Amino acid sequence: MAEQTILGLDPSRIPDILTATWETLLMVGWAVLGILAFGIPLGVLLVVTDTGGILENRPLNRVLGFVVNLGRSFPFIILLVALVPVTRRVMGTTIGLRGAVFPLIVAAIPFMGRQVESALREVDRGLIEAALAMGATPGQVIVRVLLREALPGLIRGTTIMIISLIGYSAMAGAVGGGGLGDLAIRYGYMRFETPVMIATLIILVIMVQLIQWLGDWLARLLDRR
Amino acid sequence: MIRIENLTKVYTTPDGRQIRALDGVSLHVRRGEIFGVIGPSGAGKSSLIRCINLLERPTSGSIQVDGKEMTRLSGPELRRERRQIGMIFQHFNLFWSRTVAENVAFPLEIAGWPREKIRRRVAELLELVGLTDKAKAYPAQLSGGQKQRVGIARALAAEPKVLLSDEATSALDPETTDQILALLRRINRELGLTILLITHQMEVVKAICDSVAVMSQGRVLEAGPVLELASRPGSHLGRMLLPSWNGLTPSPGSSLVALTFAGQVALEPVVTRVARDHGMDINILAGELDAFGSVPVGRLLVELPRVGEELQAVLADLSARGVRWEVVARG
Structure with a gap:
């Protein structure tokens, strides 16, 4: 079929692969911003409203906990379809980058909330108490003590979240967002072009390794304990 | 404050x-x-x-x-x-x-x-x-x-x-x-x-x-x-600081007395003076000297060969010299 190949890969597929890589990066990048914007406040709320927290509010804590667990129980593929009407209203479209980013954000917020929660719980209660004793407001405790002291843990949690997101983005891509997952399905699976499949896998492996390495490095750099 | x-x-x-x-x-x-x-x-x-x-x-x-x-x-x-x-x-x-x-x-x-x-x-x-x-x-x-x-x-x-x-x-x-x-x-x-x-x-x-x-x-x-507090006889602080002297009994005709000296008086030879003035021997059974900040505090358990009114006279003399006392046991 193809006259010249690179390890069996038709060179005419390379622009497609590059485009798909860029699409994945865009999808994941925008989703990460959205997830952090909502996931961090959610995690903070889960911690500070808990029993003994600085803004204890047990009813709110229970409701949040329930909603988070609910969100996490939905298989992503179901959520993706169920969210279609909401996606259309919020983003104006259900296809392309915009259509794919929205369900990714919604699906990962509860997960990120729990990651943030567990990072914040690692902060010694004594530090919060010391800050309160110095006259800090709850807002100052959250920003200057909880989030700041938990930064290495937050980075580790974010790393885990981004890597799961890359996996999810394959599914979101398949419903119209493009990206490497979409490419792998269309060429590799549907057309039996195994080399395209392998190329996308190699790119995904490199991406995941790089993100993990970068996350570990940054977390270690900021960990002063 | x-x-x-x-x-x-x-x-x-x-x-x-x-x-x-x-x-x-x-x-x-x-x-x-x-x-x-x-x-x-x-x-x-x-x-x-x-x-x-x-x-x-x-x-x-x-x-x-x-x-x-x-x-x-x-x-x-x-x-x-x-x-x-x-x-x-x-x-x-x-x-x-x-x-x-x-x-x-x-x-x-x-x-x-x-x-x-x-x-x-x-x-x-x-x-x-x-x-x-x-x-x-x-x-x-x-x-x-x-x-x-x-x-x-x-x-x-x-x-x-x-x-x-x-x-x-x-x-x-x-x-x-x-x-x-x-x-x-x-x-x-x-x-x-x-x-x-x-x-x-x-x-x-x-x-x-x-x-x-x-x-x-x-x-x-x-x-x-x-x-x-430390020098007040029977205080909890005194007991925490100094050894407890329970279970000792005096010989007949004697009394066991705990003496507490705080401040300047701890540095003076009060015991020997009292012994001389009252013409008696004082038997020292136990003692401790400590310091609070820079103030010395001493405690002694002594046996005085006196009972009754004669003992009272010695105790009054000790009080006059600024020594706090507590009668632990009477013979």
Whole structure:
């Protein structure tokens, strides 16, 4: 079929692969911003409203906990379809980058909330108490003590979240967002072009390794304990 | 400076039982003194000190700091008051992600001080606690004693009226404990800062406290100036400081008497003078000499070959010479 190949890969597929890589990066990048914007406040709320927290509010804590667990129980593929009407209203479209980013954000917020929660719980209660004793407001405790002291843990949690997101983005891509997952399905699976499949896998492996390495490095750099 | 009246704190455990951590505690800490609260763990000391800046809300009772009733303050008022009350902790509670200088700056940052003023104040405080060369170090790089000195600098940053010390030397080795106590004493003298500390270490009370309260099971058993309490016959503090002398019996015609000498009298040859004046031999059975701050306190258990009215005459003479006594057993 193809006259010249690179390890069996038709060179005419390379622009497609590059485009798909860029699409994945865009999808994941925008989703990460959205997830952090909502996931961090959610995690903070889960911690500070808990029993003994600085803004204890047990009813709110229970409701949040329930909603988070609910969100996490939905298989992503179901959520993706169920969210279609909401996606259309919020983003104006259900296809392309915009259509794919929205369900990714919604699906990962509860997960990120729990990651943030567990990072914040690692902060010694004594530090919060010391800050309160110095006259800090709850807002100052959250920003200057909880989030700041938990930064290495937050980075580790974010790393885990981004890597799961890359996996999810394959599914979101398949419903119209493009990206490497979409490419792998269309060429590799549907057309039996195994080399395209392998190329996308190699790119995904490199991406995941790089993100993990970068996350570990940054977390270690900021960990002063 | 701190006046606590009838303070009660009741905790409810998850299984619904009620625990009285503080049971009608009243205390008065005078301006400029170092006041120690001593007692075994579980005595309620920790609840007491945490109630003062309302880290814990008391169940009932009153806490006045510099005339302000703490229990009635609103949120913003309470925060303003807390800035006037420094606190140091057993485990230091330093912010790991901040350098020494940034830790000390924290109370000033949250109080909204301008950057330049913070920088100058932090330099001053690091100088005071002798950590100028560690300004850029992180807490994890410091020894326990250095960490507590950072804690002290941070507690003093906003120029508080009162310093609360929650077992500040309990996690330190004896030598470091002495250094930290000396620093607290110096701060107390130089800045006129009132210090309320809780501890289970008698050395702390002996070394730096002017006044002391002995707590047990949520109650204050006794309180007063350290010297007076230590030399008061039968006091709990005296018993904690000095060996118990139960179970000894005097020979017939003699009495066992515990003598306490505090201050100058501890350095005078009172016993031999009394023996000579009354023409008797005094048998010394046990004794201890100690120091509170720089004041010597001695206690002796002696056997006096006197009973009845003759004994009373000797005891009156001892009182006249400034010796406190307690008859332990009569023959």
